[in-house]
Amino acid sequence: MKSIVVGTAGHIDHGKSALVLALTGTDPDRLKEEKARGITIDLGFAHQEIDGVHFAFVDVPGHERFVKNMLAGIGGIDLVVLVVAADESVKPQTREHFDICRLLQVPAGFVALTKSDLADADTLEVARLEIRELVAGSFLEGAPIVPVSARTGDGLDTFRATLVEVSRLTRGRAARSVVRLPIDRVFSMKGFGTVVTGTLVSGRIRVDDELVAAPGTRRIKVRGVQVHGRREAEATVGQRTAVNVAAVEVGDLGRGQALVTPHAFEETRLADAMVEVIAGARPLKHGARVRFHQGTAEILGRVALIGPFQDRAVPETAPGSRALVRLRLEAPAVLARGDRYILRAYSPPTTIAGGLILDPRPPRGAIRSHAALERAQALLFDPTLDDGVTAEERAAAIMIRDAGQAGLPVATLIQRAGVDPSALNSRIDALVAAGQAVRAGEVLVSPAVATRLKDAVVDALAAHHRTHPLSEGVPREELREQLFGHGHASVFERALADLAQAGTVAARERVALASHRVALSPEEDRARAAIERIYRDAGLKPPDPTSIAADAGVSPAVADRVMKLLLRQKVLVRVDELVFHDEALRRLKDDIAGMKGSGGTAARIDVATFKERFGVTRKFAIPLLEYLDRERVTRRIGDSRVVL
Ligand SMILES: Nc1nc2c(ncn2[C@@H]2O[C@H](COP(=O)(O)OP(=O)(O)OP(=O)(O)O)[C@@H](O)[C@H]2O)c(=O)[nH]1
Numbered sequence: 001m002k003s004i005v006v007g008t009a010g011h012i013d014h015g016k017s018a019l020v021l022a023l024t025g026t027d028p029d030r031l032k033e034e035k036a037r038g039i040t041i042d043l044g045f046a047h048q049e050i051d052g053v054h055f056a057f058v059d060v061p062g063h064e065r066f067v068k069n070m071l072a073g074i075g076g077i078d079l080v081v082l083v084v085a086a087d088e089s090v091k092p093q094t095r096e097h098f099d100i101c102r103l104l105q106v107p108a109g110f111v112a113l114t115k116s117d118l119a120d121a122d123t124l125e126v127a128r129l130e131i132r133e134l135v136a137g138s139f140l141e142g143a144p145i146v147p148v149s150a151r152t153g154d155g156l157d158t159f160r161a162t163l164v165e166v167s168r169l170t171r172g173r174a175a176r177s178v179v180r181l182p183i184d185r186v187f188s189m190k191g192f193g194t195v196v197t198g199t200l201v202s203g204r205i206r207v208d209d210e211l212v213a214a215p216g217t218r219r220i221k222v223r224g225v226q227v228h229g230r231r232e233a234e235a236t237v238g239q240r241t242a243v244n245v246a247a248v249e250v251g252d253l254g255r256g257q258a259l260v261t262p263h264a265f266e267e268t269r270l271a272d273a274m275v276e277v278i279a280g281a282r283p284l285k286h287g288a289r290v291r292f293h294q295g296t297a298e299i300l301g302r303v304a305l306i307g308p309f310q311d312r313a314v315p316e317t318a319p320g321s322r323a324l325v326r327l328r329l330e331a332p333a334v335l336a337r338g339d340r341y342i343l344r345a346y347s348p349p350t351t352i353a354g355g356l357i358l359d360p361r362p363p364r365g366a367i368r369s370h371a372a373l374e375r376a377q378a379l380l381f382d383p384t385l386d387d388g389v390t391a392e393e394r395a396a397a398i399m400i401r402d403a404g405q406a407g408l409p410v411a412t413l414i415q416r417a418g419v420d421p422s423a424l425n426s427r428i429d430a431l432v433a434a435g436q437a438v439r440a441g442e443v444l445v446s447p448a449v450a451t452r453l454k455d456a457v458v459d460a461l462a463a464h465h466r467t468h469p470l471s472e473g474v475p476r477e478e479l480r481e482q483l484f485g486h487g488h489a490s491v492f493e494r495a496l497a498d499l500a501q502a503g504t505v506a507a508r509e510r511v512a513l514a515s516h517r518v519a520l521s522p523e524e525d526r527a528r529a530a531i532e533r534i535y536r537d538a539g540l541k542p543p544d545p546t547s548i549a550a551d552a553g554v555s556p557a558v559a560d561r562v563m564k565l566l567l568r569q570k571v572l573v574r575v576d577e578l579v580f581h582d583e584a585l586r587r588l589k590d591d592i593a594g595m596k597g598s599g600g601t602a603a604r605i606d607v608a609t610f611k612e613r614f615g616v617t618r619k620f621a622i623p624l625l626e627y628l629d630r631e632r633v634t635r636r637i638g639d640s641r642v643v644l
């Protein structure tokens with residue numbers, strides 16, 4: 001069954017709650033104080049099925065002091081009923097609530113001309129005219145205006161029919177998205193424990209799901225789900241939802257938080273946004289302190305205009321116009337690109353503006369520059385005016401560029417660029433195909449970063465080969481530290497893989513240009529031959545490496561370079577303090593291995609027999625036997641060794 005969340009809106013005492021009661025039989029005013037004062041203070045809820053559509057009503061207070069509560073309820077609605085009393089017509093909170101709905105881009109709505117029993121035909125007509133004027137040019141232009149009386153019941157049938165008709169105009173929402181349930185109520189229910197309610201604005205919640213209450217890190221286990229007062233296995237997007245949460249105290253959760261998919265949203269205190277100042281409001285000054293409302297949260301913060309100042313005066317945004325701003329919040333928020341928000345003045349708290357979040361985690365840094373302004377302009381793209389593809393991709397490309405060497409983790413595109421999780425991979429493929437991104441595992445970098453890195457690798461290797469012609473390359477990790485210390489390791493690996501694929505470098509433990517050959521000068525070549533010969537001839541009784549320069553008759557510097565080369569090439573092998581020719585060690589291993597196989601008993605060798613067999617002193621015998629143990633040719637048992 002189709003499920004629609006309907007919000008009321010309108011001035012105090014205009015009959016919002018009475019209308020909900022007349023339609024549903026449920027009085028949305030549930031607090032004692034509300035009954036005593038005859039006004040709505042906090043949100044009220046009721047539901048009713050009409051013509052096969054399930055309507056969940058969120059009834060809001062009209063009093064100017066409780067607009068804050070109204071804002072907590074209106075966030076996720078599909079449809080608004082703007083309530084105007086026929087005898088009073090348009091009043092201040094009619095305008096304020098209407099402005100809020102317009103700025104939040106509530107998808108659909110119509111007008112209830114209430115208390116029709118108190119007005120004659122002329123009065124009704126005047127109210128109609130004033131309403132038409134109010135909504136001209138807005139989402140409610142041309143919407144039905146339905147006279148209705150909660151007292152006599154006149155007009156209720158037409159009202160119901162209109163509700164069903166207008167609900168057809170609302171679009172379905174994406175259920176395959178991340179879970180986001182802005183909390184509007186938390187209470188304790190006997191026998192159940194803690195229950196939170198809200199309008200599920202994206203995703204679906206199932207029993208046993210693990211969610212997070214954000215801002216914050218508290219994990220929430222879903223013990224039960226109720227939709228429209230009935231136990232269900234799951235709640236889906238667009239439904240008024242009650243979640244029974246396990247092992248959480250009522251005081252640990254509150255309005256303003258949201259239940260969300262773990263890891264999907266990072267908290268933020270900074271956001272870049274488009275702002276639209278209401279026509280009747282005062283100008284919005286750079287640096288103004290404001291009340292920021294999004295979801296069910298109200299957070300204090302300041303507004304800074306993005307872009308260079310034209311003159312010395314503090315810039316401001318005129319009523320009725322738009323600007324690009326950076327919001328600096330005094331407490332963390334849970335925001336995603338594409339979120340709509342409202343700004344109210346700090347004092348007195350009147351609604352002054354609203355807009356669209358463009359980047360919920362912008363890079364810190366100067367915003368009073370042309371570059372910052374251009375960046376924000378490029379991000380400004382009303383997703384609802386577009387098929388979503390180019391807007392998201394353009395935003396993602398900017399964010400990838402901002403991320404620089406560190407790269408942008410793939411998963412953050414959901415929150416920051418507003419990409420639907422189910423479309424994540426195809427969006428990334430499109431970005432890669434369009435030359436806007438390079439993917440390295442779970443990180444995206446701009447093609448410029450990848451190209452610069454590859455160029456830097458080639459330059460660094462060329463320089464290294466020039467200064468160290470005997471070196472076979474730079475150790476991989478050293479190269480990464482040197483060129484890409486702040487970057488993501490997988491980006492560096494991707495660059496090496498690309499260069500290797502292109503045949504430009506050889507990347508193993510050491511990285512070298514593919515064209516590199518170890519080049520020896522004639523002197524080094526002579527030294528190499530001499531040193532190698534000395535070690536080959538010495539067999540298992542090699543000279544001390546510290547005296548090799550003198551033995552070979554070459555300079556210590558040349559001997560040092562050549563020794564390193566031979567060791568790296570594994571022509572020579574270091575065994576503790578000694579160095580042997582690889583051939584000598586091979587022969588030794590073959591010889592020892594050859595000892596076994598004669599007869600059924602295991603061949604054994606000890607230090608004395610080793611010394612005798614190979615004609616070496618203890619100085620060589622001990623390191624060699626330990627070397628054989630390490631090479632798994634022998635195993636030490638007590639004072640002797642078994643040949644394996
Ligand atoms: N004559 C008449 N009175 C009505 C009608 N609807 C509501 N009233 C009366 O108007 C008063 C205010 O009605 P509510 O429904 O509480 O008004 P509200 O818009 O919910 O007020 P707030 O929630 O405080 O903003 C009550 O005394 C109602 O009995 C109607 O259709 N006809």
Ligand SMILES: [Mg+2]
Nearest residue numbers: 016017039040
């Ligand atoms: Mg009310």
